[in-house]
Amino acid sequence: MESFHTIVIGAGSGGLTVAVGLANLGKSVAVIEALHVGGDCTNVGCVPSKTLIHQAELHGAERPASTLAEVRRKRDALRDKETHEFGEVQNLSLIFGRARLIDPHRVAVATPEGGERTLHAAHIVIATGARPRTTSIPGLPAARQLTNETIFEIPDTPRHLAVLGGGVIGMELAFAFRKLGSRVTVVTTAPRVMDKFIPEVAEALGESLDRHGIAVYAGASAKSYDVATETLRVEQGGRAIDLEGVDDVLVAIGRQRNTEGLGLDAAGVAYSARGGIAADSYGRTSVPHIYAIGDVTGTSAFTHSANAQGRRVTQRIALPWLPARAPEPFYPSATFSDPEVATAGMSQAQITERYHPKLVKRIRVDLVTQTDRGYTDDLQRGFIIVDAIRLTGTILAVTIVGPRASEMISLFTLAIQERISLYRLYRLVYPYPTFSSGVLKVADTFLRDTLTGLNRELPTYLLHRWAGGRSRGLGGGSRGTAPHV
Amino acid sequence: MESFHTIVIGAGSGGLTVAVGLANLGKSVAVIEALHVGGDCTNVGCVPSKTLIHQAELHGAERPASTLAEVRRKRDALRDKETHEFGEVQNLSLIFGRARLIDPHRVAVATPEGGERTLHAAHIVIATGARPRTTSIPGLPAARQLTNETIFEIPDTPRHLAVLGGGVIGMELAFAFRKLGSRVTVVTTAPRVMDKFIPEVAEALGESLDRHGIAVYAGASAKSYDVATETLRVEQGGRAIDLEGVDDVLVAIGRQRNTEGLGLDAAGVAYSARGGIAADSYGRTSVPHIYAIGDVTGTSAFTHSANAQGRRVTQRIALPWLPARAPEPFYPSATFSDPEVATAGMSQAQITERYHPKLVKRIRVDLVTQTDRGYTDDLQRGFIIVDAIRLTGTILAVTIVGPRASEMISLFTLAIQERISLYRLYRLVYPYPTFSSGVLKVADTFLRDTLTGLNRELPTYLLHRWAGGRSRGLGGGSRGTAPHV
Secondary structure (H helix, E strand, C coil): CEEEEEEEECCCHHHHHHHHHHHHCCCCEEEEECCCCCHHHHHCCHHHHHHHHHHHHHHCCCCHHHHHHHHHHHHHHHHHHHHHHHHHCCCEEEEECEEEEEECCEEEEECCCCCEEEEEEEEEEECCCEEECCCCCCCCCHHHEECCCCHHHCCCCCCEEEEECCCHHHHHHHHHHHHCCCEEEEEECCCCCCCCCCHHHHHHHHHHHHHCCCEEEECEEEEEEECCCCEEEEEECCEEEEECCCCEEEECCCEEECCCCCCHHHHCCCECCCCCECCCCCCECCCCCEEECHHHECCCCCHHHHHHHHHHHHHHHHCCCCCCCCCCCCCCEEECCCCCEEEEECCHHHHHHHCCHHHEEEEEEEHHHHCHHHHHCCCCCCEEEEEEECCCCCEEEEEEECCCHHHHHHHHHHHHHCCCCHHHHHHCCCCCCCCCHHHHHHHHHHHHHHHHCHHHHHHHHHHHCCCCCCCCCCCCCCCCCCCCC | CEEEEEEEECCCHHHHHHHHHHHHCCCCEEEEECCCCCHHHHHHCHHHHHHHHHHHHHHCCCCHHHHHHHHHHHHHHHHHHHHHHHHHCCCEEEEECEEEEEECCEEEEECCCCCEEEEEEEEEEECCCEEECCCCCCCCCHHHEECCCCHHHCCCCCCEEEEECCCHHHHHHHHHHHHCCCEEEEEECCCCCCCCCCHHHHHHHHHHHHHCCCEEEECEEEEEEECCCCEEEEEECCEEEEECCCCEEEECCCEEECCCCCCHHHHCCCECCCCCECCCCCCECCCCCEEECHHHECCCCCHHHHHHHHHHHHHHHHCCCCCCCCCCCCCCEEECCCCEEEEEECCHHHHHHHCCHHHEEEEEEEHHHHCHHHHHCCCCCCEEEEEEECCCCCEEEEEEEECCHHHHHHHHHHHHHCCCCHHHHHHCCCCCCCCCHHHHHHHHHHHHHHHHCHHHHHHHHHHHCCCCCCCCCCCCCCCCCCCCC
16 A cells, blocks of 8 residues: 555646645645546646637637647647646656545545555545536437537537537637637527626627627527437527527536545545535535545636635645634636626625625726727727725625736735725726726725715615625625625 | 916826816816817827727738828827816816916916916916927938827828837837838837836847837937938947838937926926926925926826826815825836836835845746746747845835736736735735736745745845845935835
8 A cells, every 4th residue: 555645636726736735845645637637727628718719819710620729739738748747746646547535544546557556645635626517408419519528629610509508618618619710609598698797797798799790599498409400409488499500519507526436425525515525615524634625616616716725725734733714715707708707706695695785885887988998999898897895995896897807807806805995996006098997997986976975875884884684694605704894 | 367276287187187186076277288188198198009009909001091090080089078078077167278377376378369368276286298309310301200299190101110219109109010011110229128127128028029020229329311212320339220211200219398488487386306397295396386297297207197196186285184194106107019018116226225135036927938828828928027025025016028917017006005915915816827827926936935945035134124225214216115124
């Protein structure tokens, strides 16, 4: 039996963060990976999708097949580089195979050669991620049903791509393939695209989808496929719609956590009511010394959140005497659609749960009409929406839609982390002309509203200061702490 | 004689900020403008230049004449809109004409019709801005010597544009006209382009200028022009170089403050040793109740700094009982070259003046090789350079070169304003994959260096903690306060 300080199951973003972090601190670490180093992000997620989006922006519909080949080339090169680099890290053993917990300290690894190795460690970190949820569409051949795991492998762009799902993955790839010249139709069972976000996002993206010639059927689902005519039958509110000439269907309807065959029961690791492995804000599961991070837990499914959770687990394992009190942050999000969508802070559900609706003030600044950058760049649509506590200007949630939203959002992530109010953002000097100067407009609008309406703002604040939200104090959400009002 | 609460001379960014701010607070304000509402920014600065840069990026060398026409159309439309809007502001009188101080409370206005009006006010704000410095090149016809005030008026792009000056204006327009199809040659007397910035900026821009086919002659100056052959003779280190086929010369060698004919002596307003009107961090001149802001002072020459100074003066005039102690910030800068350049915090001179060199630690993160966004986007060049206090991680100065640098910089402006150290930036979660995740690399590098080299870092810090810089305590720079070490 081989012994290690820590065993990490899964060499994706979260797992590698812990493995490299601990190895660099001198701990012996085994990383077990069933498929590819880099996980979803490098292989079937951020890296190929962002390369595709960039190439589609750059080259449009000229030579789409070579664009797809270039995406694969860059993905493979990065995977090879990362595999090589992690193989070189001192104290880190990269083991290919399928891992299964035998008990809280032992892991069996079925190697590709058919053998089995048994590893032992003081700590085990589960970072097995998730995979695309699939669906069954009668008549649709398996080869025409794509997911993010297979779509980057197709040799040429579809003539007509049906995208099932209007979330982050669906939106990013719908825009990218449209720019590559495919006809694209989005079908979602949800009432609108991007329905995890505030409705203004769907409104802005809807206009852009329309302008790009991408049809959207919301509240609709795919019922059947006819190979002979390449027709995808969709049902929307009892009405049947036939999408013609659909050669590929991208299924992007959600993610399923990779918990099967891991021996979680054998080790006594508990599940969360939200699905996946239950883990606290430091990644600790129900079993001492077993941690879970990233997509396999019920929390934020982003590379950057898996990384951040990995850093916290590294700290817990390596420096267990440090107090584990720092709340897990609200993770920002970024969607690389056209325009980009980025968010920071609490979800609307978390706000509703914790604060009385009258305590929350919403400020919306339009980037088209209220920033000079929007004017010089002929911006079509974009906004900053900030939800803040009335009177105090404490920032709760931010949504930005517009070019470079993914880069602008970190200003707000920092403001929220450091509890910097809109009054202090008003003091900041933003370079001109930038979209960021819209932040000044947000702060300015808040200040003006508050100061000129003080006779209304102050009583409203005092009245609802202590009232709380729907279930204040019941601690519905385990992640993040609500700012003091 | 007409009487006002405040007279503002100059309807540019700074002047209008004060005028609208005070008018909205119910004060009667006269704004005197000699030419166009909107000042340099709207008419001959940011707005036309950023429109041009955006159009050049979008359309390249196709139809450059119509691109230039579009720039003028958008500029004129904005000017008309602003002129109309400011004309509608309650309590604000917009008066066209040339202003001259008669005494500390009276201003004579020579109107375009040839008349003269005399205005009186309790407060006077001078915001007359600056204009391009010119030079004399023997043989060069006036019509071929352009500045930012005239270049947007030319009907078509030059075949060969010589740009004198390698600063912000020179760089922005060199790249834009190159993309529009002109041959472009930059001639600067300075040892490198962008010589007000750290040398790494010139290095990165130099590569890009080269790749775009823009020739640069540094340490060189234009000596003469021959109309017959369209040859601009340039001297570089005693060597004569003939630039052939030069049809236009853009002079962008600096700015001259508009102080002439203002009657400053009559009112007793003093000049600064740095040139322009002397003003403290609240815009107060040597004469009580007379203020100066923006380019006419010796401080930062950006629209956003004029705006920020305008807000401070508005506060001084409207709320004089508020303590005037908040230090003026270090203004960020943004240059919309390709790639963009943005800075925040102190200049290198200010750092040298205040801190012992060994107390300052420089962290450089390469956006090409150290961020995945650089990889997916095939980034050619880009970096984040941060100067921070050793051990404490207090941020002093930041330079970013790369796409969206102008939007990324505000994260650092906020960190500097709020004294957020690199340790706290390390805790932040940055969306993946963005260029902003380079900030995490900066913080990570600093932490790793500091923690692994503590036996070196701690004594170095303690040794130089109190030593100070070249002239610590002598208060060489009037703007901004040095962070505590």
